[in-house]
Amino acid sequence: MAGLEDLYREIILDHYRSPRNRGELPVPPAHKVEGFNPLCGDEVVLYLDVDPESDMVRDVKIAGQGCSISQASTSMMSAAVKGRPLAEVRQLIRAFKALMSIHESKLEGDGEGDGSDLAAELAGVRLGDLEALQGVVKFPVRIKCATLAWNTLQQALDETAQAQA
Amino acid sequence: MTALDIAKLKRDFPILERKVNGKRLVYLDSASSAQKPLAVLNAMDECHRNYYANIHRGVYTIAEEATAAFEAARRKVAQFVNAPRAEEIIFTRNATEAINLVAYSWARANLRAGDAIVLSHMEHHSNVVPWQMLAAERGVELRWIPLAPDFRLDLSNLDALLDGARLLAISAMSNVLGTINDIRPLADAAHAHGALVLVDACQYVPHVATDVQQWDADFIAFSSHKLLGPTGIGALWSRLELLEAMPPFLGGGEMIRDVRLDGFTTNDVPWKFEAGTPAIVEAVGFGAAVDYLSALGMDAVRAHEVSLTGYALEALRDRFGESLTIYGPTGVDRRGGAVSFLFDGIHAHDVSQVLDEDAVCVRAGHHCAKPLMRQLGVPATTRASFYLYNDEADVDALVEALAKAQKFFAV
Numbered sequence: 001m002a003g004l005e006d007l008y009r010e011i012i013l014d015h016y017r018s019p020r021n022r023g024e025l026p027v028p029p030a031h032k033v034e035g036f037n038p039l040c041g042d043e044v045v046l047y048l049d050v051d052p053e054s055d056m057v058r059d060v061k062i063a064g065q066g067c068s069i070s071q072a073s074t075s076m077m078s079a080a081v082k083g084r085p086l087a088e089v090r091q092l093i094r095a096f097k098a099l100m101s102i103h104e105s106k107l108e109g110d111g112e113g114d115g116s117d118l119a120a121e122l123a124g125v126r127l128g129d130l131e132a133l134q135g136v137v138k139f140p141v142r143i144k145c146a147t148l149a150w151n152t153l154q155q156a157l158d159e160t161a162q163a164q165a
Numbered sequence: 166m167t168a169l170d171i172a173k174l175k176r177d178f179p180i181l182e183r184k185v186n187g188k189r190l191v192y193l194d195s196a197s198s199a200q201k202p203l204a205v206l207n208a209m210d211e212c213h214r215n216y217y218a219n220i221h222r223g224v225y226t227i228a229e230e231a232t233a234a235f236e237a238a239r240r241k242v243a244q245f246v247n248a249p250r251a252e253e254i255i256f257t258r259n260a261t262e263a264i265n266l267v268a269y270s271w272a273r274a275n276l277r278a279g280d281a282i283v284l285s286h287m288e289h290h291s292n293v294v295p296w297q298m299l300a301a302e303r304g305v306e307l308r309w310i311p312l313a314p315d316f317r318l319d320l321s322n323l324d325a326l327l328d329g330a331r332l333l334a335i336s337a338m339s340n341v342l343g344t345i346n347d348i349r350p351l352a353d354a355a356h357a358h359g360a361l362v363l364v365d366a367c368q369y370v371p372h373v374a375t376d377v378q379q380w381d382a383d384f385i386a387f388s389s390h391k392l393l394g395p396t397g398i399g400a401l402w403s404r405l406e407l408l409e410a411m412p413p414f415l416g417g418g419e420m421i422r423d424v425r426l427d428g429f430t431t432n433d434v435p436w437k438f439e440a441g442t443p444a445i446v447e448a449v450g451f452g453a454a455v456d457y458l459s460a461l462g463m464d465a466v467r468a469h470e471v472s473l474t475g476y477a478l479e480a481l482r483d484r485f486g487e488s489l490t491i492y493g494p495t496g497v498d499r500r501g502g503a504v505s506f507l508f509d510g511i512h513a514h515d516v517s518q519v520l521d522e523d524a525v526c527v528r529a530g531h532h533c534a535k536p537l538m539r540q541l542g543v544p545a546t547t548r549a550s551f552y553l554y555n556d557e558a559d560v561d562a563l564v565e566a567l568a569k570a571q572k573f574f575a576v
Contacts, residue, residue: 003522008515041544067512069515071512
């Protein structure tokens with residue numbers, strides 16, 4: 001049986017209690033995207049400032065409210081992408097989603113399936129603190145709490161790319 | 166009135182013997198859906214095993230038995246809410262469908278652009294969205310009775326809200342706050358303005374003796390699964406003359422008297438509103454559930470829940486003081502057994518996750534009442550709700566598990 005300590009790792013509680021990069025950024029140059037989890041009312045507001053010259057995340061700020069998992073995941077995401085090149089950020093999103101779904105397919109007992117593709121997404125990507133969130137997959141209803149920030153980030157990247165195109 | 170013997174009564178509910186995470190199941194989510202007693206499980210099993218057939222069709226023995234059981238269930242449900250006639254009970258899929266039936270049949274035949282419908286800020290989505298859909302389609306105006314600081318309806322502006330209204334659609338008991346609304350004076354006020362009254366009694370009927378004649382409302386919706394019966398069946402009560410004047414809702418078999426290539430004529434009420442094969446076994450279960458409750462006595466059920474809710478409100482306040490906010494009336498008077506609360510700084514989902522470790526089942530979220538949550542200024546609450554099979558030990562288990570959650574997330 002998965003215990004609470006699998007879900008609420010100390011690093012997660014730390015990000016929940018002391019979220020990093022809280023605040024707002026002027027729009028523009030930053031891009032603002034809101035993400036909602038309609039089921040539980042979790043809300044993520046993401047300000048993403050991308051430097052078009054270097055294609056780097058110049059700055060990121062977050063606001064919103066929600067459960068510890070959604071808010072910690074948002075905080076960890078902000079710390080992980082700040083100052084990183086967009087290519088790495090996109091790779092990180094894929095890796096994080098793979099982390100969430102690999103365990104999902106393991107839970108459903110089809111370990112063979114497309115698990116190898118997902119493993120490939122993870123290969124060579126340093127998740128660091130984010131690995132603490134892998135316990136979430138043992139609590140399937142909470143996975144969407146963890147992925148909310150990342151889906152919102154994906155949307156912000158897509159909209160930023162469109163705006164610059 | 167004989168007081169309920171809860172220890173004995175718990176044994177009627179097989180699921181309460183189950184262990185989760187090695188702990189005794191503490192089920193505090195009956196406002197969402199209630200557990201089922203053996204009497205209901207056995208009645209449904211018996212129907213499936215011994216006399217299951219489609220109803221109102223076959224002339225063979227078991228078809229007649231199934232039809233008789235289905236119509237007997239209708240009489241039992243009618244009696245349970247003191248409806249004058251069994252035909253005034255229409256079986257629907259749930260309370261939501263009962264409300265939609267009124268929105269599609271009565272409202273679309275009678276309301277036009279500029280007409281107003283009065284709702285309240287404490288309505289469940291099932292008594293909000295059907296009217297919003299109608300408003301968008303027909304240009305009907307929606308007006309809202311606001312919430313007072315004591316979590317009751319603010320009726321100070323009721324007459325102005327009802328002026329020119331065609332319908333008042335209101336909950337008898339809030340699924341979030343537990344607030345009981347006094348229906349009779351609301352119905353009298355609405356009728357004085359020429360408006361009809363629909364009561365969402367989904368939370369009320371399972372817990373308080375209900376007399377539709379005393380309420381003097383026009384439509385009353387409730388479901389089976391919140392009153393110990395199965396899912397998949399609910400009921401709409403309305404006055405016979407209203408039902409007879411209303412156009413049908415869904416078209417199909419059973420609801421017709423005759424069908425020709427150029428049209429159809431409708432069956433009598435209630436079958437006019439029951440197109441297709443209904444939930445036959447579920448109706449039998451619904452009937453068994455109201456039999457079970459009637460045998461215990463609804464006054465005894467209510468007395469037990471008043472006492473238990475009082476115990477819970479006091480225990481929560483004593484143990485957690487200011488760190489826990491209760492969203493609902495503070496006294497047990499005119500209040501049901503749904504208790505919504507929030508810890509300072511701890512999200513409702515995290516609370517219920519910790520509670521699950523101790524097999525304490527509570528609901529966390531917006532409880533399908535997002536307009537109300539916005540009024541309260543919170544994204545979600547945790548809700549414990551009580552029924553006849555809960556006792557003080559269940560409340561104690563809740564309080565202990567909450568203390569654990571508070572400690573776990575201590576900032």
